Amino acid sequence: MTKLTANQIQQLNSYSVYVIPPQQKLFTLKDLLNTPTVGDALTAAQTVSQSPNKTVAASYLLRRIGMFISMQFYNLTLYDEIWKGQPHELIFGAKEEFGNLAVSLFAHEEDWVEINDVDRRSTIQFILKEQCHTIIEQVRSTSPIAALTLWENIFGFLLWHYHVFLEDPSTSDIARTDLNILKDDAVWEGIAAHSLFATYLKGKEPGALLNTTVRTTCCLSKDVPGLMQCGYCPLKK
Numbered sequence: 628m629t630k631l632t633a634n635q636i637q638q639l640n641s642y643s644v645y646v647i648p649p650q651q652k653l654f655t656l657k658d659l660l661n662t663p664t665v666g667d668a669l670t671a672a673q674t675v676s677q678s679p680n681k682t683v684a685a686s687y688l689l690r691r692i693g694m695f696i697s698m699q700f701y702n703l704t705l706y707d708e709i710w711k712g713q714p715h716e717l718i719f720g721a722k723e724e725f726g727n728l729a730v731s732l733f734a735h736e737e738d739w740v741e742i743n744d745v746d747r748r749s750t751i752q753f754i755l756k757e758q759c760h761t762i763i764e765q766v767r768s769t770s771p772i773a774a775l776t777l778w779e780n781i782f783g784f785l786l787w788h789y790h791v792f793l794e795d796p797s798t799s800d801i802a803r804t805d806l807n808i809l810k811d812d813a814v815w816e817g818i819a820a821h822s823l824f825a826t827y828l829k830g831k832e833p834g835a836l837l838n839t840t841v842r843t844t845c846c847l848s849k850d851v852p853g854l855m856q857c858g859y860c861p862l863k864k
Contacts, residue, residue, distance in 0.1 A: 629708055629739050636736075638701065642694040642784075643729065646736040649720025653730065657714035659765055666769045668719070672730050675721045677852045685770040686847045687854075688730060689777040691719075692762060695732045697784035699754050703742065704792055704802050709750060712738030727853035751808050760818045775823075776844040782827045783859055785809075786841065790833040806833075 631639075636646055653675065654668040672691075673684035695710075702708045710717075718733040742750050763777045792802030808814055810825040828836065842859040849856040856863060 629706075629741050631736050631739055635702065635706065635739075639698055642698050643691060643722075643724065643731040644695050644698055645722070645731060645733045647733070649718060649722060649731070649733050651721040653719045653721055655715050655719065656717035656762075659719075659762055660714055662765070662768065665765045669766060669769055672719070675728055675730050679850060681770040682772045683847045683850045685766045685772045686776055686780060687851050688766065689763065689780040690846060690848065691730050691732065693781035693784050696754065696759060696781050697788055699758070700751075700785060700805065701788055702739065703747070703750065704788075704798055704805055707742050707744070708739045709742060709754065710734055710738055711740045725853075747805065748808055748814065751805065752814050755809075755814065756818055773844060776846065778823050779827065779842050779844055779859075780846050782824060783842070783846075783857070785824070786827075786833045786836060790837060793833065 631646070639645065653671040654664070658664040658668045669681060669684055669688065672678070672688040673681060676684060676687045678684035678687050699709050702710075712735055716735055716738060719730055720733050721728055722731040723729070724731065759778070759781060763774055766772075766777065767774060789802055789806050792798040793806070810822050810828070812821045812825075815822050827841065829841075838858060840859060840861050840863060842857075842861050845860055845862050846857055848854040849860070
């Protein structure tokens with residue numbers, strides 16, 4: 628258990644992750660991970676986002692989860708910390724953001740823990756398998772959407788973070804270590820035959836892919852009321 632700084636909380640908030648419980652609770656991570664309740668959780672996300680169908684709602688939800696996952700890697704790089712609470716303690720709630728009702732995540736402040744350098748590889752593997760792959764497969768069990776679309780919803784946020792970290796001399800070394808782990812095929816064992824993030828990067832540095840159509844699938848944000856087509860969209864003209 629660790630004490631989050633004011634800067635950490637502010638950064639979490641900027642990515643729609645909050646430490647103060649929501650006024651309107653929708654579901655928990657436990658609900659997403661349980662087969663009997665994942666459908667109801669996706670329906671709640673669809674209702675709040677006003678998505679026209681389950682496919683759009685699934686992509687919308689994984690973009691919101693993608694912001695949380697990006698904060699996992701952000702805090703790992705800057706502070707050697709990640710969130711490692713119990714599934715029932717990670718709450719999804721409805722919160723107004725920029726004039727629209729959105730699905731945001733809420734976590735207990737004391738559920739961030741410090742990670743030793745020797746644990747970095749296993750920690751990244753844990754995030755990929757238990758906090759990404761498992762959720763993606765559960766959401767796909769109740770909506771017709773490609774896994775790659777949902778993975779790319781996460782990768783877009785990581786692309787920006789690693790660009791910033793690699794440009795900063797104070798974080799470049801540790802960011803390079805974490806990035807190399809993410810690009811290692813072995814870390815993706817049980818998820819994919821190769822590193823999906825390495826494929827996403829196409830052999831290039833994160834900074835070289837900014838403002839390009841790096842995605843191979845559309846995240847469907849253009850179909851969510853109040854949102855726009857993302858800058859990485861392959862359909863963009």
